[in-house]
Amino acid sequence: MRRYLVAGNWKMNGTLASAQELARAVAEGVPDESSQVDVLICPAFPHLAGVKEAVGNARVRVGAQNAYHEKPGAYTGEVALEMLVDLGIDAVILGHSERRHVLKETDELINRKVRAALEQKLQVVLCVGELLSEREASQTEAVLDRQMEGGLNGVDASQMNQIVVAYEPVWAIGTGHTATPDQAQAAHAHLRNWLSSRYNPAVAEGMQILYGGSVKPDNAAELLAQPDVDGALVGGASLKPELFQPIIQAAVDAAQ
Ligand code: PGA
Numbered sequence: 001m002r003r004y005l006v007a008g009n010w011k012m013n014g015t016l017a018s019a020q021e022l023a024r025a026v027a028e029g030v031p032d033e034s035s036q037v038d039v040l041i042c043p044a045f046p047h048l049a050g051v052k053e054a055v056g057n058a059r060v061r062v063g064a065q066n067a068y069h070e071k072p073g074a075y076t077g078e079v080a081l082e083m084l085v086d087l088g089i090d091a092v093i094l095g096h097s098e099r100r101h102v103l104k105e106t107d108e109l110i111n112r113k114v115r116a117a118l119e120q121k122l123q124v125v126l127c128v129g130e131l132l133s134e135r136e137a138s139q140t141e142a143v144l145d146r147q148m149e150g151g152l153n154g155v156d157a158s159q160m161n162q163i164v165v166a167y168e169p170v171w172a173i174g175t176g177h178t179a180t181p182d183q184a185q186a187a188h189a190h191l192r193n194w195l196s197s198r199y200n201p202a203v204a205e206g207m208q209i210l211y212g213g214s215v216k217p218d219n220a221a222e223l224l225a226q227p228d229v230d231g232a233l234v235g236g237a238s239l240k241p242e243l244f245q246p247i248i249q250a251a252v253d254a255a256q
Contacts, residue, residue: 004224004251005164005208005231007040007125008238009065009093019047020054025241027058031248036255039248040125041238042093045079049087063091063125066099069109069116081120091123093233095151097170101131107150114151118159125164125233126151127212128191132171141190148194157199164208165191166233172213174235181222184211188228217246224254
């Protein structure tokens with residue numbers, strides 16, 4: 001059986017003090033190993049070291065929201081994967097829709113980052129998802145295929161245990177319009193089938209596929225109850241312990 005992962009994407013929010021306070025609250029409520037639920041929090045770059053320290057030995061992983069694929073050097077304003085490793089960071093989100101659509105990252109760039117992150121032995125949360133216009137034009141599956149093919153180009157089956165896929169329909173992110181459990185399940189099943197044919201059934205079976213897009217305490221349980229939904233990537237609700245904690249609890253309940 002697959003474990004669940006509940007990840008918090010804090011985006012460009014908070015102060016060092018508020019990020020550390022939030023991290024401590026998450027650490028206090030983290031379920032134990034036997035729950036089959038893991039928790040990942042992803043603060044902004046300047047807060048990573050402080051959050052790592054605040055989490056201490058608690059069973060909470062800390063991830064970055066992005067990184068640059070080149071080796072450390074003359075890349076003004078960028079952050080190298082090696083720097084994340086140096087801080088003891090566990091994971092990195094790549095291909096988030098805000099990076100694709102606001103920062104104009106292409107599948108090719110995302111792929112470079114994915115491969116470099118795998119080389120550094122970081123866990124990669126690879127985000128994919130369609131725009132509303134693409135869904136309305138019945139292109140959801142074609143978009144997902146293109147983003148998976150592009151993002152995982154050159155990644156072989158032996159590296160896939162370092163990857164987590166997050167399905168995040170762009171129209172559901174930060175909008176309060178969550179995908180219905182059926183819509184999420186359909187997309188997740190499609191992604192799992194894609195993994196099975198591109199790799200093999202064992203890779204597909206083992207892959208954690210998270211749903212993201214307006215996950216809240218009141219919709220988490222039904223989303224997490226879907227057979228191919230293995231966790232959540234949570235934005236807005238991950239900034240408030242009173243909202244994030246019930247989502248983690250929904251995963252603990254779903255895992256039983
Ligand atoms: P949201 O963000 O939960 O605020 O919709 C999700 C995400 O962007 O990862």
